[in-house]
Amino acid sequence: MIFSRLLVIPGPIEVADEVLFANAHPSMSHVSPEFVPVLGQCIRMIRDVLFTKDAQPFLISGSGTLGWDQVAANLVEPGESALVLNSGYFGDGFADCLQTYGAKVDQINAEIGAAVSQSEIEKALKAKKYKVITFTHVDTSTGVLSDAKLIAETVRRVSPDTLVVMDAVCSVASEDIRMDAWDLDVVLTASQKGLGTPPGLSILLASQRAVKVFETRSTPVTSYYGGWNKWLPVMKAYENGVASYFATPPVNLIYAFHESLTQITKASPSIENRFKLHREASQRVKNAAIELGLKQVPLDPKHSANGMTALYYPEGFGAADFLPRFANRGVVVAGGLHSSIKDKYFRIGHMGITVADSTRGDVNSIITALKEVVAEAKSQRV
Amino acid sequence: MIFSRLLVIPGPIEVADEVLFANAHPSMSHVSPEFVPVLGQCIRMIRDVLFTKDAQPFLISGSGTLGWDQVAANLVEPGESALVLNSGYFGDGFADCLQTYGAKVDQINAEIGAAVSQSEIEKALKAKKYKVITFTHVDTSTGVLSDAKLIAETVRRVSPDTLVVMDAVCSVASEDIRMDAWDLDVVLTASQKGLGTPPGLSILLASQRAVKVFETRSTPVTSYYGGWNKWLPVMKAYENGVASYFATPPVNLIYAFHESLTQITKASPSIENRFKLHREASQRVKNAAIELGLKQVPLDPKHSANGMTALYYPEGFGAADFLPRFANRGVVVAGGLHSSIKDKYFRIGHMGITVADSTRGDVNSIITALKEVVAEAKSQRV
Numbered sequence: 001m002i003f004s005r006l007l008v009i010p011g012p013i014e015v016a017d018e019v020l021f022a023n024a025h026p027s028m029s030h031v032s033p034e035f036v037p038v039l040g041q042c043i044r045m046i047r048d049v050l051f052t053k054d055a056q057p058f059l060i061s062g063s064g065t066l067g068w069d070q071v072a073a074n075l076v077e078p079g080e081s082a083l084v085l086n087s088g089y090f091g092d093g094f095a096d097c098l099q100t101y102g103a104k105v106d107q108i109n110a111e112i113g114a115a116v117s118q119s120e121i122e123k124a125l126k127a128k129k130y131k132v133i134t135f136t137h138v139d140t141s142t143g144v145l146s147d148a149k150l151i152a153e154t155v156r157r158v159s160p161d162t163l164v165v166m167d168a169v170c171s172v173a174s175e176d177i178r179m180d181a182w183d184l185d186v187v188l189t190a191s192q193k194g195l196g197t198p199p200g201l202s203i204l205l206a207s208q209r210a211v212k213v214f215e216t217r218s219t220p221v222t223s224y225y226g227g228w229n230k231w232l233p234v235m236k237a238y239e240n241g242v243a244s245y246f247a248t249p250p251v252n253l254i255y256a257f258h259e260s261l262t263q264i265t266k267a268s269p270s271i272e273n274r275f276k277l278h279r280e281a282s283q284r285v286k287n288a289a290i291e292l293g294l295k296q297v298p299l300d301p302k303h304s305a306n307g308m309t310a311l312y313y314p315e316g317f318g319a320a321d322f323l324p325r326f327a328n329r330g331v332v333v334a335g336g337l338h339s340s341i342k343d344k345y346f347r348i349g350h351m352g353i354t355v356a357d358s359t360r361g362d363v364n365s366i367i368t369a370l371k372e373v374v375a376e377a378k379s380q381r382v
Numbered sequence: 383m384i385f386s387r388l389l390v391i392p393g394p395i396e397v398a399d400e401v402l403f404a405n406a407h408p409s410m411s412h413v414s415p416e417f418v419p420v421l422g423q424c425i426r427m428i429r430d431v432l433f434t435k436d437a438q439p440f441l442i443s444g445s446g447t448l449g450w451d452q453v454a455a456n457l458v459e460p461g462e463s464a465l466v467l468n469s470g471y472f473g474d475g476f477a478d479c480l481q482t483y484g485a486k487v488d489q490i491n492a493e494i495g496a497a498v499s500q501s502e503i504e505k506a507l508k509a510k511k512y513k514v515i516t517f518t519h520v521d522t523s524t525g526v527l528s529d530a531k532l533i534a535e536t537v538r539r540v541s542p543d544t545l546v547v548m549d550a551v552c553s554v555a556s557e558d559i560r561m562d563a564w565d566l567d568v569v570l571t572a573s574q575k576g577l578g579t580p581p582g583l584s585i586l587l588a589s590q591r592a593v594k595v596f597e598t599r600s601t602p603v604t605s606y607y608g609g610w611n612k613w614l615p616v617m618k619a620y621e622n623g624v625a626s627y628f629a630t631p632p633v634n635l636i637y638a639f640h641e642s643l644t645q646i647t648k649a650s651p652s653i654e655n656r657f658k659l660h661r662e663a664s665q666r667v668k669n670a671a672i673e674l675g676l677k678q679v680p681l682d683p684k685h686s687a688n689g690m691t692a693l694y695y696p697e698g699f700g701a702a703d704f705l706p707r708f709a710n711r712g713v714v715v716a717g718g719l720h721s722s723i724k725d726k727y728f729r730i731g732h733m734g735i736t737v738a739d740s741t742r743g744d745v746n747s748i749i750t751a752l753k754e755v756v757a758e759a760k761s762q763r764v
Contacts, residue, residue: 007411014409020408020634021406023406024406027397027402028394030581031716061443061448061581062444065607100609192630199633200635221482222604224450227482245719246447248394250581251394
């Protein structure tokens with residue numbers, strides 16, 4: 001660390017020095033024999049993070065948002081129906097994206113702080129045939145954690161052909177995700193959250209069922225840059241050690257991603273241990289908040305993310321009372337994002353090396369700052 | 383430089399140490415008061431590189447290819463006509479992209495090594511009304527340089543409302559481009575060529591005429607991630623020093639881009655001098671090739687790029703005779719890309735610090751390697 005500033009927003013997160021160093025790799029050709037296996041190994045390692053044997057990864061230069069376009073443009077044909085489980089800001093976005101590419105979208109809106117209930121999902125799936133169902137695993141705007149396993153089970157039972165699409169931007173590598181065992185069709189994410197890499201990489205894994213749906217679609221793909229018709233041969237080639245070209249991959253960022261994936265999949269005692277560290281750190285932050293009398297945005301602790309904490313300001317306090325006081329202590333947290341409650345809450349991220357590298361003491365720093373900020377805000381208000 | 387390897391393909395190019403260092407910047411919030419002006423300054427500096435006062439830049443995480451999607455999805459409504467001047471591999475791609483988003487595309491194909499002639503352009507524009515005309519300023523597959531000023535003049539005279547779209551992925555910062563004076567409507571590029579930054583940033587500038595065409599379109603934008611309806615408010619906000627969110631920008635890469643833009647616009651004696659250095663280096667490489675009896679892919683020296691050189695192998699020789707011999711000397715050049723002549727030629731890039739920082743001696747290294755490779759290939763064949 002060059003600056004004595006602790007970045008604990010729910011992404012981008014603190015990035016390990018080795019990963020930053022890899023991002024400064026000397027410039028390399030994207031088709032060189034040195035680089036090809038690096039991208040190939042990233043494809044294999046991201047499968048390990050999600051416990052999948054044969055899902056097809058797509059690693060494309062772009063923000064996490066590009067994953068929505070990939071789903072909308074490759075898996076849903078114009079006029080087909082999509083069901084969006086909306087647990088916050090990012091549900092709105094995914095619905096908007098699907099409509100842009102011609103899907104007919106129905107939404108089930110959860111109340112703020114809640115996930116959509118199983119009975120509502122079941123009812124909707126029985127009433128209408130959907131090509132895809134989408135949900136946000138952890139909605140970064142609220143910290144609500146949806147029960148991915150239960151949602152996937154419900155879909156398979158009630159509407160077996162509906163593709164289960166999980167927006168896992170704020171959950172991959174901070175929540176335990178079993179893509180094959182839970183039978184998820186798409187897991188999409190980005191590099192800058194639990195995966196501990198600078199932003200700029202859209203990461204999406206598609207089940208073989210999803211790939212088949214893509215391959216047998218009857219109308220042309222509706223995106224060019226996000227088209228799997230362009231990227232599938234490229235990803236397969238790189239995994240097989242052969243260079244291929246559609247658009248230039250973000251070479252340096254792939255080196256950085258490779259380093260972070262290596263740390264996540266190999267350097268820790270196990271990846272399960274990494275998830276345990278996230279759960280423990282999360283509990284510590286949440287317990288400290290409870291002791292201070294702060295209320296979480298998620299209504300049910302079971303539906304509360306392990307990589308972030310969303311907390312309402314105490315009655316009578318707002319962003320101006322809290323955020324600058326965190327900043328004065330060198331701790332960067334995030335304000336609200338969900339439009340209905342934007343000015344009423346703030347968010348703390350605790351993902352990646354902040355929880356996995358205990359020598360950093362980041363979780364202690366977060367809790368200390370939280371206690372001091374609440375005390376100072378209250379004392380200066382009296 | 384950590385490795386003693388010289389990367390002289392036509393992008394990615396050699397990146398200055400200061401730019402690599404900036405790419406390893408400690409992780410920062412994309413909405414922090416420290417980062418917001420960095421992105422804002424990039425927006426202003428890229429205008430300076432293209433000599434435009436009021437064109438609207440879009441800096442979006444993605445490959446250069448994403449610029450095609452932006453044009454196709456924001457400026458052309460489904461069913462409208464586009465004219466593609468095709469001088470190589472990248473003309474094919476742009477046409478494919480426009481069709482993906484519903485444009486009706488006509489193409490004028492130049493013969494290999496040539497640009498489309500003015501009389502053909504004039505004839506096509508008189509025969510039919512086109513919403514946009516696109517051309518590749520430097521086609522990376524052939525090294526053909528189109529006469530951007532002449533094309534724009536011709537369009538304005540014959541079909542004043544047609545938007546002039548220039549794919550300048552392989553020409554920005556290596557060719558002198560006057561966006562306002564030539565009256566170009568779109569200049570699109572990427573970070574990893576003349577702009578001397580690692581790959582991963584789609585850079586596009588739209589004239590106020592183009593922005594107005596976008597704002598007055600009658601059908602919805604056909605891309606979500608590439609939609610200017612999402613990005614225009616974000617770009618305006620950052621330029622005004624205010625954070626805004628649609629999708630997370632590639633923060634580290636923006637720091638790197640900022641450093642490279644600073645070197646290009648401020649550190650050199652002048653940006654005009656930088657273009658002069660590109661012309662001189664290009665002439666040196668091309669003269670050396672002529673002395674060795676090698677034929678350029680571009681048929682007319684006037685239509686030959688200043689940032690790269692495409693050369694046919696001598697009669698009876700191929701990639702296997704040349705590319706490994708360059709590699710043995712630590713000089714990384716590129717093979718052919720244009721499908722019709724793929725195995726008959728190779729490409730050398732000479733952009734960015736390779737030509738602007740004479741202390742590196744890169745141009746000498748290129749010429750020495752070229753001479754040695756030709757001599758060795760010929761001697762071992764006899």
